[in-house]
Amino acid sequence: MVTTRRQIVSAGVAARVTNAGTNAGSTVTIHNTGNQAASAGAAAHANLQSNGNSRAASWHWTVDNKEAVQSFEHTARCWHAGNGTGNNTSIAIEVAMNMTGAGWAAAAENATQLAAMILKQRGLGSGALRQHANWMAKNCPEWIRAGKDGYSWDWFVRRTAAHLGGAAVLPPAGGGTVTLHAMGWRTLYQGLTGDDVRALQNWLIKAGYSVGAGGADGSFGPATENAVIAYQRAAGLAADGYVGADTQTAMRAGLGVVTPGEPVASGVGQLTADGWWGPGTTGRAQEVTGTPVDRTVSSQWQGVRSANPGLVGGWEWVQNPKGSALIRAIQVQLNTKRDARLTEDGIWGRNTALALQAALGTAADGVVPGPSPMVRALQTNLNNGRLF
Numbered sequence: 001m002v003t004t005r006r007q008i009v010s011a012g013v014a015a016r017v018t019n020a021g022t023n024a025g026s027t028v029t030i031h032n033t034g035n036q037a038a039s040a041g042a043a044a045h046a047n048l049q050s051n052g053n054s055r056a057a058s059w060h061w062t063v064d065n066k067e068a069v070q071s072f073e074h075t076a077r078c079w080h081a082g083n084g085t086g087n088n089t090s091i092a093i094e095v096a097m098n099m100t101g102a103g104w105a106a107a108a109e110n111a112t113q114l115a116a117m118i119l120k121q122r123g124l125g126s127g128a129l130r131q132h133a134n135w136m137a138k139n140c141p142e143w144i145r146a147g148k149d150g151y152s153w154d155w156f157v158r159r160t161a162a163h164l165g166g167a168a169v170l171p172p173a174g175g176g177t178v179t180l181h182a183m184g185w186r187t188l189y190q191g192l193t194g195d196d197v198r199a200l201q202n203w204l205i206k207a208g209y210s211v212g213a214g215g216a217d218g219s220f221g222p223a224t225e226n227a228v229i230a231y232q233r234a235a236g237l238a239a240d241g242y243v244g245a246d247t248q249t250a251m252r253a254g255l256g257v258v259t260p261g262e263p264v265a266s267g268v269g270q271l272t273a274d275g276w277w278g279p280g281t282t283g284r285a286q287e288v289t290g291t292p293v294d295r296t297v298s299s300q301w302q303g304v305r306s307a308n309p310g311l312v313g314g315w316e317w318v319q320n321p322k323g324s325a326l327i328r329a330i331q332v333q334l335n336t337k338r339d340a341r342l343t344e345d346g347i348w349g350r351n352t353a354l355a356l357q358a359a360l361g362t363a364a365d366g367v368v369p370g371p372s373p374m375v376r377a378l379q380t381n382l383n384n385g386r387l388f
Contacts, residue, residue, distance in 0.1 A: 001117070002110040003067045007046045017058035024089040028118050029081060029130045030111065030156065031059065031094045032141035040098040042069045047378075059092035061114060065099055065106035069112045076124075086135035091118055097143055102309045104143070108151040109159070116163035126161040132249060134343070140234045145246050147238035149276020149370075150312040153246035154187070183295035188243040189293065190285070191226045193218050200243060203229060203251060240280040241273075242295065273379040275371025279314035282326065284382040289329040295353045298324045300348050310372035311348070323347045333387055334359060359388040 033045060045062040046069035058078040072078055080092035097104075097112045119128060131153060132140035141147060144153055186198055201216035202252050204227045212223025225241040232239040235250045272280075279295035286293045295314055304319035323346025331352055334340035338354035350366035353374070357364040359379040368375060381388055 002113040004062065005067060006070045006071065007050055007075065009071050013052050014076060017053060017056065017086055021077055021088065022075050023077045023091065025074050025091050025122055027087060027090040027128045027130045028115050029090040029092050029132060029135065030115065030141050030144065031080065031092060031132045032143050033094050033096050034142065036097045038098055041096050042067050045094060045096065046071050060096045062094045062096060063107065063108065063111045063114050064096035064102045068110060081132065081135035082138065083135035090130060095141060104149055105151065105312060112156055112159040113163055115160045119163060125164060125166060126157050129157055129160060136250065142236065145237055145250060147242055147246060147279065150314050152238065152244065152279065153315065154244040165309050188220055189241060190220050190222065192220045203213065207231065238280060242283060273375040273376045275310060275373065277310055277375045278312045281375065281379055281382065282314050286326050288382055288385060288387060289326060290292050291325040291329050297326055300324065304349060308368040310368035310370035310375055321347050327352065330356065330387060359372050
């Protein structure tokens with residue numbers, strides 16, 4: 001569990017940056033600090049609040065890759081949401097952005113543990129989580145909304161729910177139109193059909209993104225995917241073409257809306273070859289291999305996790321793994337096309353890594369650093385419809 005400590009601000013400081021009255025604490029709002037300076041961790045932000053923030057802002061907790069520091073009691077009505085209801089009823093967690101790679105992975109995980117602790121204390125479930133963007137039209141929490149290194153809002157909610165020991169309940173919409181509410185919270189992607197796809201297309205059209213000559217036909221085809229990716233780019237999200245909770249929340253907040261009729265940018269729909277294997281890479285690999293698309297590498301042995309920091313969000317690490325259909329499909333192709341002689345158990349390990357590195361023509365050492373040349377080569381190939 002994340003290490004926590006209290007550094008509660010003085011009454012004088014609190015009086016200058018909080019509303020009078022008692023916070024109902026009916027939701028927990030997630031923010032990103034917006035400060036990427038190396039020194040801007042949880043301790044620095046706690047000290048900023050203790051010393052009297054020069055900005056008219058305040059929040060209850062700051063969390064980084066090492067600890068979570070509480071600056072205000074949960075009863076305080078902090079100024080964090082840009083919205084009276086959010087300030088008066090929600091407990092705020094700021095997630096630090098002063099690290100990348102393994103540091104950001106640890107900070108994101110610590111934030112889910114902290115969120116779960118607060119929700120449990122208040123008898124709430126994951127459905128009580130909110131983004132800053134739920135309260136106002138601001139792209140916050142920026143990195144989580146962008147799915148940085150695979151740690152998306154969908155991942156955040158599900159991971160918090162796992163800490164709580166229950167099924168994930170995706171939070172309700174924070175405003176928006178009736179059309180958007182009809183979209184629900186199912187993750188939408190190319191190949192799906194239905195009324196929720198039609199609702200998505202109607203929203204995209206009204207927001208100024210073309211979904212093709214067929215219009216809102218309820219079929220998620222290439223033109224709809226292009227529109228989604230163009231929207232995600234405009235909203236500062238991970239541009240992967242998947243409409244999950246993070247993208248839907250941005251839509252409900254009105255982010256990334258363009259002038260109606262503005263043409264959709266060309267060249268969309270590609271993975272960014274950044275060397276980090278997260279949900280976007282997994283989803284594209286599942287499409288290429290013909291395995292079920294859920295953007296998750298399920299049931300992998302937790303013993304190899306620390307040696308493979310380039311395997312980020314969407315990897316399920318467990319003590320007794322059962323394996324993943326995607327990893328099994330990769331092993332089958334490596335055996336068939338490269339005579340790798342792997343055990344086709346669907347479990348990622350050194351031998352599978354070595355074989356894939358060799359097949360991709362990258363240095364073969366059996367581990368996946370972050371970023372990884374092997375993953376970068378794999379992402380490039382996936383954009384061309386193949387593994388290797």
